[in-house]
Amino acid sequence: MPTIDVNKKEFLKHLKSSGLTMEKALLLIKGEIKGEDELFLKIDIADTNRPDLFTLEGIARQLLSFSQKKHFTSDFLHKQPGYKLEILPSVEKVRPFAGAFLAHGCTLNEDGLDSLIRIQEKLGDTIGRRRRKVGIGIYDATTIKFPVRYGAFSPESHQFTPLGSETEMTLEEILKRHPKGVEYGNTLLGAAKYPLFIDAEDKILSFPPIINSKRTGEVKVGMDYLFIEATGTEQKAVILSLNVLAAALSFRGAMIERIEASYPYQTPVGRSQPVPAQLMSKPLMLRVAEAKKMLGIEIDAEEISDALLRFGYEFEKSGDTFKILAPYYRSDVMHQYDVIEDLALARGYDNFSPLSLSDFTIGNILPEEEAADRVGNIFVGMGFQEIISNMLVNTSFSSHCMLEKEYPYVEVENVMSESYSGVRHWLIPSLLKVEMESSSTPYPHRIFEVGEVVIRETRGKSNHDSIRTGLSNGVNEEIHIAALLSGPGITFNDAHRALRSLMEELSIPYELREINHNSFIKGRCGAIEIAGSKKGIIGEIFPEVLSRWSIKMPVSVFEITQPPALLKRHKGTKAQRHRGTEAQRNKS
Amino acid sequence: MDVKKIGAKLSSRESLLLKNLPKSSFSETEVTSPGKLSSGEITGTLGWLKTKDLIKEEKEVRRTLVSITDRGKELLEKGMPELKIMDLLRQGKMDIGRLSHLVNIQKEELNPILSSMKKRNVISFGKGGIILKLEEKEEYEKTEGLLRKLRNSYLRVEDLSGEERKIVSMMSRKRGKEKEIFRVREEVVRHYRLTPQGAALQNYLLKEGIEETISALTAEMLENEFWRNRDFKEYNIKIIPPPQQMGRRHPYALFLSWIRRKLMAMGFKEMKGNIVEPEFWNNDALFMPQDHPAREMHDVYFVKEPKTATELPGDLVDRVAQTHINGWQTGSTGWGYKFDKERTRRLVLRSQGTAISARMLASKPEIPGKYFAIARCFRYDRVDATHAPDFYQIEGIVLSQDINLRHLLELLRLFALDIAGSEEIKFVPYYFPFTEPSIEVQFKHPRLGWMELGGAGMFRKEVTLPLGIDVPVIAWGLGLDRMAMVTLGIRDIRDLFTSDLGKIQRMKSK
Known part of the structure; x- marks a missing residue:
């Protein structure tokens, strides 16, 4: 969520004139104060979909409009644009959307300029996605001759002196050497031509979204006529950014003059788009009955009208329906429910009395969780301590330590830290990690874990059931049960004793079949077979494996890969249980 | 008596x-x-x-004992190097390399011995080697004698001659700690009487x-x-x-199963989801726009291989896509951007438990119905005291024709009361892409003040309608790890999943 710095002095002035308490104000803007210094308050804005609140002006407007139903003009939206922004065909494949407007009559003081720069940066970072989707430029309009053109040109065709430089540079040089070029160059990755704003006298205004020219693009205190443009890859976001900026400047008293962007190609909103502009193509219908139903309250047209005014909506009431236009600087109003939330905010959540659910429903716990619980309690009875490990592990280290022949790990592509490079596919390494870190705890150690694992099938098919749609991609998710014993004198037999008792308690007959596995001592390792198929492994850990984990005690383990569904199916009759035990006795 | x-x-x-x-x-x-x-x-x-009052302590006498160290014993066996050196130099001068070889002592060890001998004028470093200047064996012989005397026992300092005391203090000062040949220690001897x-x-x-x-x-x-x-x-x-070695459930496991029982008692059925999820369920179905920051590399773990799910329910994907683009039949304007259907198949590690709720909505749930899930989730975050590489979330939904915001508030009040044990709660307006209205619940912890309990809201029509649900759905999620930390008295989230057995054994259960 965005954190914004607002000028403390200005904010407190507006808060005071709104008459709201700080707490109420923060509720209204879904904000939380994260910190402050002498000059600024740091506010986290939870609503990532309300960029108008990423500005001091937007916050102040919301507070004043809410508390005093103060009306802020948007008359300029209905005026014919006086100037044109001509968009050339060459940008269609590079950065196809642009818009611009003029602001005058509001002399920039230091606070105003600082705020404007902050808005430009914040919008570029957030809805602009670090200028990729939208980048914004601000200019001294007195130096510009209209109409302004927006086109794309080959990297070496033009040169100009960018802000922050004393000499002329080509576009290619700017991307390579200018700090902003280095920082934002990736927004133009792969483009054969680079965009430029050029005025009627062929003077370069800027190389968007990288850097302005020094001549027109240096904004200073005392200026009162500004040209503001935005370019990007999404038209709605471009318009929204300019709307938010226009609203902020208008709040500071500026006159906003629209500029018409004319396109040589078709865009989602046609070939001509004046900015700022209302984003909703048609009004939204709010039904009073729907508001009542959603909020569970009695609310009349009067209260609704009042709330709509406080949130700056334009509306028309006809019967039981309100025809609504959201303020031009808001794009989050997509559905009548977005308006209904504002009705709830206007009333305040404190004024809603909670209401008990009346539907009768039967609760349950997943059978596998019940089974896991049962297994856990059996282990506790056998003196084992339960472990809960992270599911993300250091896959290559784990594989190396275990001397694994196969590599069934699901790994992540964007690794943050090698310690968490992928998901575990069995539990024994997690338990060995516990051993590695617990040599100072008195022995013997008896530990177990019941937990999820993810196995990438390197051969064969996945067995995902069909309710988990869309994953027949060779990834299996299972719940495993693993136990580990370590200490002086611990052998295979100790692990087998625990396995035997566990299985008897669960009434699951099993057999062991000798197998070889790199992680275990040869001749002391077996497959746990249930109803004739392999459902786990048991064995004494091979000393080389212990050494790789830096473990200095003998360790024996077992892991059951038995899906919990089977645990249930075998929940057994006495006869079954008896037979299982007999089978074991006969074998040994 | x-x-x-x-x-x-x-x-x-x-x-x-x-x-x-x-x-x-x-x-x-x-x-x-x-x-x-x-x-x-x-x-x-x-x-x-003494504790039984059969004898009583009269006094404590401190005494200083001298014994020899292992190093001392070694010297005794090999002989004093100084004596050997003198013997060798008597035959003529010699360079340090040869000397080191003949006395069988590494140069680094030999150097301090030689320099102390030089200080006493016993040897000098001349051209072409070391020269014996003065034959002064007596002191070294005395040292050797003292070593022998102490070989099998110790003596009180008071029982040593003045000269011997001088040797002891010199020899324990002269060489580094490991090289000491005498050990001097204090001992307390208690005197008793019946x-x-x-x-x-x-x-x-x-x-x-x-x-x-x-x-x-x-x-x-x-x-x-x-x-x-x-x-x-x-x-x-x-x-x-000494303590009994115990078999114990993990306190966090007990906490989770306690939560499960609480929810079951409220009539919630448990849901199960996937760890590896296509973005469709993790994000798209939840109406999160495809360029939402929370969907980027810096927030979500993408699976390296396999990269994509092989099949997704085509009709569902179509409806969700249309909803993103223009709202489909939901009454919404939609996000209005180019929806990339390929992207829906991209596999990620589940980043939010809400994915499970989305799947449940698409699986013909009971109406009225209540569902919950406890889910391991994964986020791309630097691991520290407040961020674990994977963590638990608890998620739930309530579906019914006749539920509204006030029912949601009551549910949250119940959670606060039942799970956090707090009657003081606050509903704070919040934002989630998939709910509207959205609320964050805070409760007052007696010690730690206001704390976040979780987030909740009514699922947007853009979420429910494409998945085939046309009744209001309450959705909620409570932060489990944070609450578990408070309940179990843990300050570092990594300790919830620690591999340190001692730490786990000391962790208190709820």
Whole structure:
């Protein structure tokens, strides 16, 4: 969520004139104060979909409009644009959307300029996605001759002196050497031509979204006529950014003059788009009955009208329906429910009395969780301590330590830290990690874990059931049960004793079949077979494996890969249980 | 005074020692061992007799003891290097390399020895080698003599001659700690005297002989009835024994299963989801726009291989895509951007439990119905005291024709009361891409003040309608790890998943 710095002095002035308490104000803007210094308050804005609140002006407007139903003009939206922004065909494949407007009559003081720069940066970072989707430029309009053109040109065709430089540079040089070029160059990755704003006298205004020219693009205190443009890859976001900026400047008293962007190609909103502009193509219908139903309250047209005014909506009431236009600087109003939330905010959540659910429903716990619980309690009875490990592990280290022949790990592509490079596919390494870190705890150690694992099938098919749609991609998710014993004198037999008792308690007959596995001592390792198929492994850990984990005690383990569904199916009759035990006795 | 009764409380070791104690004042080092007691055992047993008021401590005498170290013993075996060097140099000057070879001492060790010899003018470094200047063996020989004297025992400093004391102090100063050949240590010797009670008991024991009291009762004793007419040694039942090794559930597992039972009691059915999820379920179905920051590399773990899910329900994907683009039939304007259907198949590690709720909505849930899931989730975050690489979330939904915001508030109030144990709660307006209205619940913790309990809201129509649900759906998620940390008194989230067995064993359960 965005954190914004607002000028403390200005904010407190507006808060005071709104008459709201700080707490109420923060509720209204879904904000939380994260910190402050002498000059600024740091506010986290939870609503990532309300960029108008990423500005001091937007916050102040919301507070004043809410508390005093103060009306802020948007008359300029209905005026014919006086100037044109001509968009050339060459940008269609590079950065196809642009818009611009003029602001005058509001002399920039230091606070105003600082705020404007902050808005430009914040919008570029957030809805602009670090200028990729939208980048914004601000200019001294007195130096510009209209109409302004927006086109794309080959990297070496033009040169100009960018802000922050004393000499002329080509576009290619700017991307390579200018700090902003280095920082934002990736927004133009792969483009054969680079965009430029050029005025009627062929003077370069800027190389968007990288850097302005020094001549027109240096904004200073005392200026009162500004040209503001935005370019990007999404038209709605471009318009929204300019709307938010226009609203902020208008709040500071500026006159906003629209500029018409004319396109040589078709865009989602046609070939001509004046900015700022209302984003909703048609009004939204709010039904009073729907508001009542959603909020569970009695609310009349009067209260609704009042709330709509406080949130700056334009509306028309006809019967039981309100025809609504959201303020031009808001794009989050997509559905009548977005308006209904504002009705709830206007009333305040404190004024809603909670209401008990009346539907009768039967609760349950997943059978596998019940089974896991049962297994856990059996282990506790056998003196084992339960472990809960992270599911993300250091896959290559784990594989190396275990001397694994196969590599069934699901790994992540964007690794943050090698310690968490992928998901575990069995539990024994997690338990060995516990051993590695617990040599100072008195022995013997008896530990177990019941937990999820993810196995990438390197051969064969996945067995995902069909309710988990869309994953027949060779990834299996299972719940495993693993136990580990370590200490002086611990052998295979100790692990087998625990396995035997566990299985008897669960009434699951099993057999062991000798197998070889790199992680275990040869001749002391077996497959746990249930109803004739392999459902786990048991064995004494091979000393080389212990050494790789830096473990200095003998360790024996077992892991059951038995899906919990089977645990249930075998929940057994006495006869079954008896037979299982007999089978074991006969074998040994 | 019933000496017999006191005698019954003595261990056999104690009564044995007591019988052997002299009548007059004695020091603990003077007590002769009647059985095979080591000096440590004697000291310990005297301590016990003292706590039973049978002897009393008169004074403590400190003494300084000198003994030789392993290094000293080694020197004794190999001979003093200085003496060897003098012997060798007597035959003529010699360079340091050869000397090192002949005395069999590494140069680094040899150098300090040589420089101390030079300081005493015994040798000098001349052209072409080291020259013996002065034959002064006496001191080294004396050192060797002292080493021999101390080979098998120790002596009190007071018992050494002045010269010997000088050697000891010099030799323990001259060389580094590891190289020391003498060890000087302080020892405290306690002096005791029998108390009148002790003397009486000693008398009694000597006169009557020691009647064997039964210590550990054995099966044999029961079998042959040995115990009849005998006294049992009485135990000091206040002694704290070492702890019992325990089998224990993990406190976090208990916490989770407690939460499960709470929710079941409220009529919630448990759902199960996937860890590896296509973005469709993790994000798209939840109406999160495809360029939402929370969907980027810096927030979500993408699976390296396989990269994509092979099949997704095509009709669902179509409806969700349309909803993103223009709202489909939901009454929404939609996000209005180019929806990339390929992107929906991209596999990620589940980043939010809400993915499970989305799947449940698409699986013909009961209406009215209540569902919950406890889910391991994964986020791309630097791991620190407040961020674990994977963590638990609890998620839930309530579906019913007749539910509204006020029911949601009541549900959250119940959670706060039942799970966080707090009656003081606050509903704070919040934002989630998939709910509207959206609320964050905070509760007042008696010690830590206002804390976040979780987020909730009514699912957007853009979420429910494409998945085939046309009734209101309450969705909620509570932060489990944070609450577990508070409940279990843990300050670092990594400790919830620690591999340190000792730490887990010390973790208190709720």
